[in-house]
Amino acid sequence: MADAGSMINWSLLALEPPGWGGVLLGGLWNSIQIAVGGYGLGLLLGTGGAMGKLYGGPVTRDLLEVYTTLVRAVPELVLILILYYAGTDVLNQISAVLGWGAVDISGLAAGIFVIGVVQGAYSTEVLRGAIKAVPAGQIEAARAYGMSPTQIMRRITLPAMLPHAIPGLSNLWLIATKDTALLAVVGFSELTLVTRQAAGSTKAYLLFFCAAGVLYLMVTLVSNVLLGFIERRYRRGMAEPA
Amino acid sequence: MMSDETVSAMALTDLPSKQGFFKPHRIVLMLVAAVLVFCVVWFMRWEWVPRYSTRLASGIGVTLLMLASTATIGFVLAVPIGLVQVTGPWPLKLLARGFCTVIRGTPLLLQLWLLYYGLGSLFPQFPEIRNSFLWPYLREAWPYGVAALTISFAAYEGEVMRGAFAGVPAGELEAARAYGMSRFTMFRRIWLPRAVHRALPTLNGETVLQLKSTPLVATITVVDVYAVISKVRQETYITYEPLLLLALIYLCLTAILVVAFRYLENRIPTRGA
Numbered sequence: 001m002a003d004a005g006s007m008i009n010w011s012l013l014a015l016e017p018p019g020w021g022g023v024l025l026g027g028l029w030n031s032i033q034i035a036v037g038g039y040g041l042g043l044l045l046g047t048g049g050a051m052g053k054l055y056g057g058p059v060t061r062d063l064l065e066v067y068t069t070l071v072r073a074v075p076e077l078v079l080i081l082i083l084y085y086a087g088t089d090v091l092n093q094i095s096a097v098l099g100w101g102a103v104d105i106s107g108l109a110a111g112i113f114v115i116g117v118v119q120g121a122y123s124t125e126v127l128r129g130a131i132k133a134v135p136a137g138q139i140e141a142a143r144a145y146g147m148s149p150t151q152i153m154r155r156i157t158l159p160a161m162l163p164h165a166i167p168g169l170s171n172l173w174l175i176a177t178k179d180t181a182l183l184a185v186v187g188f189s190e191l192t193l194v195t196r197q198a199a200g201s202t203k204a205y206l207l208f209f210c211a212a213g214v215l216y217l218m219v220t221l222v223s224n225v226l227l228g229f230i231e232r233r234y235r236r237g238m239a240e241p242a
Numbered sequence: 243m244m245s246d247e248t249v250s251a252m253a254l255t256d257l258p259s260k261q262g263f264f265k266p267h268r269i270v271l272m273l274v275a276a277v278l279v280f281c282v283v284w285f286m287r288w289e290w291v292p293r294y295s296t297r298l299a300s301g302i303g304v305t306l307l308m309l310a311s312t313a314t315i316g317f318v319l320a321v322p323i324g325l326v327q328v329t330g331p332w333p334l335k336l337l338a339r340g341f342c343t344v345i346r347g348t349p350l351l352l353q354l355w356l357l358y359y360g361l362g363s364l365f366p367q368f369p370e371i372r373n374s375f376l377w378p379y380l381r382e383a384w385p386y387g388v389a390a391l392t393i394s395f396a397a398y399e400g401e402v403m404r405g406a407f408a409g410v411p412a413g414e415l416e417a418a419r420a421y422g423m424s425r426f427t428m429f430r431r432i433w434l435p436r437a438v439h440r441a442l443p444t445l446n447g448e449t450v451l452q453l454k455s456t457p458l459v460a461t462i463t464v465v466d467v468y469a470v471i472s473k474v475r476q477e478t479y480i481t482y483e484p485l486l487l488l489a490l491i492y493l494c495l496t497a498i499l500v501v502a503f504r505y506l507e508n509r510i511p512t513r514g515a
Binding site: 069085086089172195199200212 | 248251252254258267268271343344346347349351355359361453455456457482486488489492497
C-alpha cells in the first residue's frame with residue numbers, strides 16, 4: 001500500500017493535454033455560461049410572472065399559479081428531461097413546417113432554456129413576495145402624485161422591493177450554478193460530466209471529483225463575496241435584519 | 243444563507259384552499275384542462291403502464307424509503323450541527339460551519355458521484371474493508387446514495403436548525419434554568435421542541451426539496467421510480483408519456499408530503515397565531 005502523497009498523481013490536473021485541467025476549466029466555463037444565461041432568463045420570466053401574479057387578470061394568475069406549482073413540485077431532473085426533449089422536438093417541428101429542415105440546437109441554448117424555465121418559477125415567487133413587502137402607502141402616494149403605472153414601477157416598486165428580493169435572488173443564483181450539474185444527465189459537457197469523463201478514463205476518481213468540488217466551491221465563495229457586497233449596497237439605510 | 247422565503251419559493255409548501263376555488267373563469271379553465279387530459283389519455287400511448295405497474299410500485303417504494311431514511315437520519319445529524327453553531331466551543335463551531343459551506347457550495351450530483359465512484363474505487367484497495375462484514379453492503383449502490391442524500395439534508399437542515407435554535411426567546415431558556423432544570427433537561431423539554439416547532443414550515447420545504455433530489459440516485463444505478471421510468475423509455479422507445487407519468491407521480495408525492503406536514507403543524511397548538 002503506497003502512502004497518500006505518492007498515490008495522488010497531480011500531473012493529471014495539468015492544463016496541457018496529457019493532464020485534464022484544461023478540460024475541467026472548459027467545463028466550468030460552460031457551466032458558468034449556462035448559469036448566467038439561465039439565471040438571466042429566469043429573472044425575466046420571474047419579473048413577468050410576479051407582475052402577472054400580482055396585477056394580472058384572473059386567468060393569467062391561475063395559469064401562472066399552475067406554472068409555478070408544477071415547477072416547484074416536480075424534480076428539476078425530470079423537468080430538465082421533459083423540457084430538453086420537448087423543447088428540441090417543438091423547435092424541430094416548427095422548422096420542418098417552415099421548410100428549414102431539421103435544426104441542430106446547441107446544447108448551450110437548450111441548457112439555458114431549461115435552467116431559465118425552472119429558475120423563472122422560483123424567481124416569480126421570490127419577486128412576488130418582495131413586491132408585496134413594499135408598503136402599500138408608498139404606492140398609493142405615488143398614485144396620488146399622478147404617476148403612471150410604469151412610472152410607479154420604475155420609481156417606487158422596483159427600487160423599494162430590491163432590498164427584500166436580493167437575499168432570495170442571491171440564493172437562486174447559487175442554486176442556478178449548482179443546477180447546471182443536472183445537465184450532465186442529458187449529456188451536456190459541463191463541469192460535472194467532463195469530470196466524470198476525466199475520472200473514468202484515468203481511474204483517478206477521487207482526485208477529479210475533489211478538484212471539481214473545489215471549482216464549484218470557489219464559484220460559490222466568490223459569488224458570496226460579491227452578493228454580500230451588492231446586498232450591503234442596496235440595504236443602505238435599512239434596519240439590520242434580526 | 244438559504245432563507246425561509248427561498249425554500250418556500252423552491253418547494254411547494256402550500257396547497258390551494260377550498261374556499262373561493264370555484265369561480266366562473268376557473269370552471270372554464272378546468273374544462274380546458276379536462277379536454278387536455280382527455281387528449282393526453284386518448285391520443286398518447288399508455289398500453290405499457292400495466293406491464294410495468296409492479297416495477298413502478300416498487301420504484302415508488304424505493305423513492306419513499308430513500309426520502310424517509312435520509313430525511314430522518316439527516317435531521318438527527320442536523321440537530322447537533324445546528325446546536326454547536328449556536329452554543330458550541332469554537333473548533334466545533336468552525337467545523338460545523340465549514341461542513342455546511344462545503345456541502346451547500348457543491349452540487350449534490352457531484353457529491354453523489356464522488357462517494358460512489360471515488361470511495362467505491364478506493365474501498366477495494368483496502369483488504370481490511372474487503373474482509374469486513376460491511377463489504378457486501380459497500381458493493382451495492384444504495385449505501386452511497388443514502389450517505390450522499392443524508393449528508394446533504396443534514397447540511398441544509400443544520401443551517402435551518404441553527405436559525406431555529408438561535409430564535410428561541412432567551413427568556414424561555416432563562417425560565418427553564420430558574421426552575422432548576424439541568425442543561426440537558428432544558429434542551430430536551432424547552433429548547434429542542436421550541437426550535438423544531440419554529441423550523442417546521444422550513445422543514446416542510448426542505449423535505450419537499452429532498453424528495454426532488456432523490457431521482458439523482460438513479461444515476462448510480464439505484465432502481466427508484468425515476469430509474470424504472472428510464473428503463474421504460476429505453477425498452478419501449480416512447481419519449482414523453484413515461485416522463486409525464488413520472489411528473490404526475492412526483493406531483494402526487496409532493497402533495498401528500500405537504501398535507502402531512504400541514505397536519506403535523508396543526509397538531510401543535512400555538513397561542514395567538
